[in-house]
Amino acid sequence: MPSEFSEFSDADAAALYDRLNPWDPQLWPGDAFYDALVAAAPSVLDVGCGTGQMLHRARERGHTGRLAGIDPDPAALARARRRTDVEWVEGTAARAAWDGEFELATMTGHAFQCLVTDEEVAASLTAVRTALRPGGRFVFETRHPRARAWEAWNPANASEVTTATGRTLRVEHHVESVTGDVVTFTETTTEAGAVVRTDRSRLRFLDVPALDAFLASAGLLVEARYGDWHHGPLAPGSREIVTVARRP
Template identity: 55%
Template sequence: MDLTEDDVAAIYDVTDPWRAEPGTSDALYTEFAMSAQSVLDVGCGTGQMLHCLRDNGYTGRLAGIDPDAASLRRAQRRADIAVEWVEGTAADIPWKQEFEVATMANNAFQCLIEDDEVRASLTAIRGALTDGGRFLFETRHPQARAWEDWAAAEPRRLDFAGRVLVMSWEIESAVDGVVTMIETTSQEDGTVLHVGRDRLRFLDLPTLNAWLEDAGFVVEEQYGDFRRGPITSDSRSIVTIARTA
């Protein structure tokens, strides 16, 4: 039987669990968010970060927005925590000057493809933040050419709902900084259960910072990894903390 979109959301939680271990992206986001009284998670997915914050004793205001309805259904499965969930893109953010911190974890920023989409999203995030509010997000550094690693990766096997699934990846194209990747989930016998197609934009540092400045942000800190190391010629990530100008 083919996988449903709800199954795909549940599989994401299996393959990419939130683990706030030292030196990880999850730890940096958790630490950053815990220091604020109000947090907006843009591209919140299945809500793992916001669930983690509540589980760690966070008492402030939490909100998450994501365009994927199945992911939000999974995020809302926990009735024991108070979070405002909204279905929509970053550009659809309805809040105005209401949050001290906005986050965009797990390289979600790379899902913004067109220039107008980047511009509208940054403007909406800026508008949701209070004066002096800060925006933490990450994007893969194009110099590392991460898509080549994905293309060479061995299929991944996992147990899900009593059966073994096999996940594999193929790069359809890499043109003008936009990479299109096909993810196929199959049974052990090769029967295809689900095919996903993702497009990701890889922005270099000058271009990224120009977008932020145009949207009314000042870059406060930038790192090449999640241990707050500098950006170098070997960096695989661009981790940015920007504040409202």
């Protein structure tokens, strides 16, 4: 997400992301869900790894297998690369070049929704399938469109955080448009009322039939589907669509 302001750098934004979204399985059921999968897999590819928190924790908890992360954001990867015992690759999911090398691939933090066009979704899923070994699984989540999560993305639900350097920042969101299944919104960071950074993003909210069509076209079979992080069934009121897909 390119910033329109230079007072708050991409490195600052990556550090702020970690402050706002710490990987904490004790606090967040989604983190616990993925932690269990990663711990059980001898080789793991984290697609859209961001600052690498999940793979950092895996190593800290004693994972001795192969761990790799790929992300297009150089500032996020700079933080991820503070650990040198994990493979870090700068790039998009669609440009991943691994072939039959991983038992597990993940996309956490709703990263899958950053794939906005049909071409991005199709190319990314094909690359993930290719990276998996036969029988390997791809696990990811996307927000259920029926829950309309974007309706809560407004200044009334802003977050405040104190950075490691003592700065108090306010982060708020504003939805610009909802066009089909794509939501365009801005994230504005302010300090003492002054704007220090504004980022503009788009996320895609695929429903289950469209999602399954993309998976099938990429040669991935849906093995399991959940509506929450406790393996509950997917229902109309579910906020998440958690998918476990398998390479045959």
